Amino acid sequence: MRYPAQVLLVMAANPCPCAPNRPIDCKCPSGDKKRYFSRLSRPLLDRIDLRVEVSTPPASVILTDQSKAEPSETVAKRVARAREAAAARWAEAGQGWRLNSEVPGPALRSPEWRLSPKVTRSADELLLKERITARGYDRILKLSWTIADLAEHDGPREEDVAAASQLRIGYTMT
Numbered sequence: 386m387r388y389p390a391q392v393l394l395v396m397a398a399n400p401c402p403c404a405p406n407r408p409i410d411c412k413c414p415s416g417d418k419k420r421y422f423s424r425l426s427r428p429l430l431d432r433i434d435l436r437v438e439v440s441t442p443p444a445s446v447i448l449t450d451q452s453k454a455e456p457s458e459t460v461a462k463r464v465a466r467a468r469e470a471a472a473a474r475w476a477e478a479g480q481g482w483r484l485n486s487e488v489p490g491p492a493l494r495s496p497e498w499r500l501s502p503k504v505t506r507s508a509d510e511l512l513l514k515e516r517i518t519a520r521g522y523d524r525i526l527k528l529s530w531t532i533a534d535l536a537e538h539d540g541p542r543e544e545d546v547a548a549a550s551q552l553r554i555g556y557t558m559t
């Protein structure tokens with residue numbers, strides 16, 4: 386039985402078995418860290434598009450006034466605009482796609498939507514060095530379009546693909 390579903394999976398893990406407050410206090414041998422992360426299977430991790438290391442906020446951040454931070458409503462409007470831009474673009478393709486994540490990799494690599502090698506250089510290099518899989522490459526392309534939509538660019542620029550590549554490999558968990 387297949388049910389319609391859209392899944393947003395968010396996972397969190399400690400950086401190592403001892404998980405100290407300050408990374409500098411970690412006493413774990415590197416072998417222990419490797420073993421710790423090897424419990425997460427590679428095929429599972431290959432399906433995680435954004436990998437972000439979150440550090441403990443310093444006391445100064447917690448104790449100061451955060452009311453000047455960008456309000457959630459502003460961020461929500463930016464996201465809504467980006468989703469509208471994506472929906473308008475993919476409507477032209479006539480395939481029923483509305484989100485960048487719904488566009489298959491082969492379509493993004495087809496002559497119609499393919500980005501220039503100069504733009505995709507950072508992702509191309511990762512693929513050539515086998516630091517990412519074919520799936521990883523396509524996920525970087527999708528994310529590049531989203532980053533471009535958020536920045537209100539007409540299409541991904543070199544820096545958008547570089548940012549997407551960095552989010553994929555920035556934290557390698559080894």
Ligand SMILES: [Zn+2]
Pocket residue numbers: 401402403404405411412413
């Ligand atoms: Zn540790």
